[in-house]
Amino acid sequence: MSRTLLLLLLLLLLCGPAAGRPPPAATPRLKLAFPELRARHGLRLFALERSCCYEALLLDEERGRLFAGAQNHLLSLALDDISQRDRKIYWPAPVEWREECNWAGKDITAECMNFVKILHPYNRTHLYACGTGAFHPVCAFVEAGQHAEEPIFKLDPRRTEDGKGKSPYDPRHAAASVLVGEELYSGVATDLMGRDFTIFRSLGRRPSIRTEQHDSRWLNEPKFVAVFWVPESEDPDDDKIYFFFRETAVERQQGLGKTSFARIGQICRNDVGGQRSLVNKWTTFLKARLVCAVPGPDGADTHFDELRDVFLLQTRDKRNPLVYAVFSTSSSVFQGSAVCVYTMADIRRAFLGPFAHKEGPNYQWVSYQGRVPYPRPGMCPSKTFGTFGSTKDFPDEVIQFARHHPLMYNPVLPHGQRPLFLQAAVPYTFTRIAVDRVTAADGHYDVLFIGTDVGTVLKVVSVPKESWHRMEPLLLEELQVFQDASPITSLQLSSKRQQLYAGSATALAQLPLHRCGAYGKACAECCLARDPYCAWDGTACTRYVPNTKRRFRRQDVRNGDPNVLCSEDPRRGSVPQKQLYGVEGSTAFLECVPKSLQARVLWTYQRTPDDPQREVPTDERVVRTERGVLLRSVQRADAGLYLCHATEHGFTQPLLRLSLEVIGARQAAGKAPAGDPQLAAGPPGRKVWYRDFLQLVERPPLGAADRGCQRLWSRGRPPPPPRVPAGAPGRGQGAEPRKARRRRTHEGPRAERGPRSASPW
Numbered sequence: 001m002s003r004t005l006l007l008l009l010l011l012l013l014l015c016g017p018a019a020g021r022p023p024p025a026a027t028p029r030l031k032l033a034f035p036e037l038r039a040r041h042g043l044r045l046f047a048l049e050r051s052c053c054y055e056a057l058l059l060d061e062e063r064g065r066l067f068a069g070a071q072n073h074l075l076s077l078a079l080d081d082i083s084q085r086d087r088k089i090y091w092p093a094p095v096e097w098r099e100e101c102n103w104a105g106k107d108i109t110a111e112c113m114n115f116v117k118i119l120h121p122y123n124r125t126h127l128y129a130c131g132t133g134a135f136h137p138v139c140a141f142v143e144a145g146q147h148a149e150e151p152i153f154k155l156d157p158r159r160t161e162d163g164k165g166k167s168p169y170d171p172r173h174a175a176a177s178v179l180v181g182e183e184l185y186s187g188v189a190t191d192l193m194g195r196d197f198t199i200f201r202s203l204g205r206r207p208s209i210r211t212e213q214h215d216s217r218w219l220n221e222p223k224f225v226a227v228f229w230v231p232e233s234e235d236p237d238d239d240k241i242y243f244f245f246r247e248t249a250v251e252r253q254q255g256l257g258k259t260s261f262a263r264i265g266q267i268c269r270n271d272v273g274g275q276r277s278l279v280n281k282w283t284t285f286l287k288a289r290l291v292c293a294v295p296g297p298d299g300a301d302t303h304f305d306e307l308r309d310v311f312l313l314q315t316r317d318k319r320n321p322l323v324y325a326v327f328s329t330s331s332s333v334f335q336g337s338a339v340c341v342y343t344m345a346d347i348r349r350a351f352l353g354p355f356a357h358k359e360g361p362n363y364q365w366v367s368y369q370g371r372v373p374y375p376r377p378g379m380c381p382s383k384t385f386g387t388f389g390s391t392k393d394f395p396d397e398v399i400q401f402a403r404h405h406p407l408m409y410n411p412v413l414p415h416g417q418r419p420l421f422l423q424a425a426v427p428y429t430f431t432r433i434a435v436d437r438v439t440a441a442d443g444h445y446d447v448l449f450i451g452t453d454v455g456t457v458l459k460v461v462s463v464p465k466e467s468w469h470r471m472e473p474l475l476l477e478e479l480q481v482f483q484d485a486s487p488i489t490s491l492q493l494s495s496k497r498q499q500l501y502a503g504s505a506t507a508l509a510q511l512p513l514h515r516c517g518a519y520g521k522a523c524a525e526c527c528l529a530r531d532p533y534c535a536w537d538g539t540a541c542t543r544y545v546p547n548t549k550r551r552f553r554r555q556d557v558r559n560g561d562p563n564v565l566c567s568e569d570p571r572r573g574s575v576p577q578k579q580l581y582g583v584e585g586s587t588a589f590l591e592c593v594p595k596s597l598q599a600r601v602l603w604t605y606q607r608t609p610d611d612p613q614r615e616v617p618t619d620e621r622v623v624r625t626e627r628g629v630l631l632r633s634v635q636r637a638d639a640g641l642y643l644c645h646a647t648e649h650g651f652t653q654p655l656l657r658l659s660l661e662v663i664g665a666r667q668a669a670g671k672a673p674a675g676d677p678q679l680a681a682g683p684p685g686r687k688v689w690y691r692d693f694l695q696l697v698e699r700p701p702l703g704a705a706d707r708g709c710q711r712l713w714s715r716g717r718p719p720p721p722p723r724v725p726a727g728a729p730g731r732g733q734g735a736e737p738r739k740a741r742r743r744r745t746h747e748g749p750r751a752e753r754g755p756r757s758a759s760p761w
């Protein structure tokens with residue numbers, strides 16, 4: 001394994017476009033920091049005092065509520081604004097349980113609490129919730145009312161149930177479950193030590209049923225990630241429940257150490273266990289490997305095996321949702337995360353393929369070539385495939401075969417045979433995913449919201465490249481939704497309300513799915529973003545609403561060509577201008593930062609408007625930086641017209657026209673710069689600026705280079721925004737003076753840009 005990885009890494013290094021460096025990570029088009037999202041883009045937060053761990057989220061569109069489970073609490077929040085009108089239930093573990101937990105050697109304040117892990121809709125009036133109950137799993141029915149405005153939210157603490165096999169004991173373990181028809185299907189550890197793992201059905205009227213115990217072929221130290229119910233035909237008897245998990249691979253060759261594989265497991269909803277053997281155990285359980293890998297030469301694929309999260313995207317056909325899964329690598333050599341997509345057709349094909357077989361302890365796993373008994377294990381007893389009324393009617397040989405062959409030989413491969421999106425060589429990993437199918441002017445697009453372990457959300461759209469068979473991911477936004485960089489542990493999305501909800505150990509966050517205005521004020525910027533939520537409406541970049549007739553609506557997610565879309569833009573060709581002064585022998589900084597982080601900046605220079613434009617050459621004296629061009633020791637010959645252009649997606653647009661005037665050092669000390677059109681009618685505060693200017697010329701401060709000259713020479717620039725104190729609550733974030741804000745937004749392409757921390761101020 002590690003040898004193939006090394007080989008691949010080597011190949012990447014040798015053959016990659018940037019030889020000698022790891023493969024470049026995708027850059028988001030827009031990067032928005034926490035304070036900016038908070039102040040301008042509707043980021044809302046909720047946190048309880050003396051609680052944590054917002055792991056279980058339940059989105060309820062009908063009631064208009066977001067239900068959440070946290071440490072010792074259940075929450076009901078308004079979907080429109082989670083920071084308003086909250087309702088809470090305090091649900092701690094009883095004192096006796098906490099003491100027992102403490103005697104068992106657990107930490108009384110960190111572990112011996114009730115961490116709510118499971119929250120499902122149960123019936124029209126109630127939810128079903130489970131928590132760890134201080135290593136004593138517990139469940140309860142929660143009354144939530146029937147309508148949006150019914151202010152009911154309560155739990156009867158005397159009517160709680162045993163949560164064994166439903167919620168994990170250990171707060172560090174995740175729980176995966178689904179509630180279907182008043183029955184709970186869960187994948188969980190059923191003992192205090194966290195060794196006996198099971199896929200378990202409970203609640204409802206039928207007897208509980210589980211996986212075979214202590215058989216590593218069935219489950220081998222699994223970590224459950226998600227469970228879904230997917231119908232297979234019109235007949236509910238064919239309904240299946242799919243379990244997603246990762247586990248230690250049994251089929252891995254010995255001597256190579258423990259390897260984690262991602263799995264998908266299936267069971268029939270109408271499985272009631274066997275008659276003589278596998279009594280109250282699943283008779284239809286099968287599992288297959290879920291592969292997410294980058295194909296390499298000679299089979300040296302890079303595998304992403306650590307399954308982290310799964311999102312089921314419903315399509316018009318209920319039987320064929322799309323499965324979006326997030327993975328990371330388990331290797332210490334190569335670190336990265338990936339998103340792979342699977343179709344139900346490919347999943348079903350793996351379960352209809354050959355079974356994996358191992359003759360004895362000293363044999364290899366092979367594809368089973370013998371006769372498979374009828375009905376084929378994994379098939380549900382239904383009218384569709386035979387005459388069996390129940391799994392109890394299955395012949396003994398079917399039960400025996402099923403018991404010894406839970407693993408399929410063929411893995412499930414991702415759509416397109418490779419990840420849809422991957423990030424390597426970045427200081428974070430993906431943790432959660434939610435997907436929205438968006439209708440745009442030129443078709444449907446799946447927009448991915450990916451949570452990371454550093455409190456950010458990546459927004460990615462997958463667009464066809466050349467044809468609809470080859471998709472290309474575009475990283476639109478990187479959004480810092482949690483200030484403290486805590487890992488995102490839950491993610492929910494409401495298409496109806498166009499909002500995203502995220503949970504972490506410290507808080508819950510709510511954010512709109514789009515911020516079209518943030519892409520810029522020009523048609524070309526809107527169009528180049530290729531965000532299916534956004535379109536140019538003739539005057540601004542705004543939310544694209546399908547089926548509304550408006551004359552000026554420009555959107556082309558697939559091609560994003562502003563030459564075609566923005567030819568009528570009245571502002572096309574108007575470029576912001578700036579006048580700059582440099583003192584001979586001193587430094588000058590020509591700043592120009594495109595709004596899009598994916599744009600490449602090109603600088604051209606002409607001495608007079610009649611001269612041809614040529615590219616600004618760089619050397620030891622003229623240095624290109626991330627934010628512009630630094631002229632060290634300005635010379636008279638540097639005076640002239642500088643034009644900053646941004647090139648992106650094959651399209652070049654001018655961003656800024658800078659006119660640099662160079663004054664001799666002596667001359668500067670003696671008089672004010674001439675030719676400033678703004679000088680006479682300048683805003684107040686100008687005198688201060690002028691005095692600074694002279695002081696600097698007479699006595700250049702130490703290390704004045706970037707800081708000083710940028711502050712003093714680049715005249716068109718507004719004062720730096722006041723720093724917002726970290727952690728300042730709510731409205732205080734908008735504390736920046738209104739005047740400064742307005743001035744900045746008038747300043748052209750570099751207004752409202754990205755994280756402040758990147759600024760040299």
Ligand SMILES: *[C@@H]1O[C@H](CO)[C@@H](O)[C@H](O)[C@H]1NC(C)=O
Pocket residue numbers: 122123124125126141
């Ligand atoms: C929902 O389930 C709860 C708990 O079993 C029960 O008390 C309640 O009556 C049920 N509500 C409806 C509408 O069936």
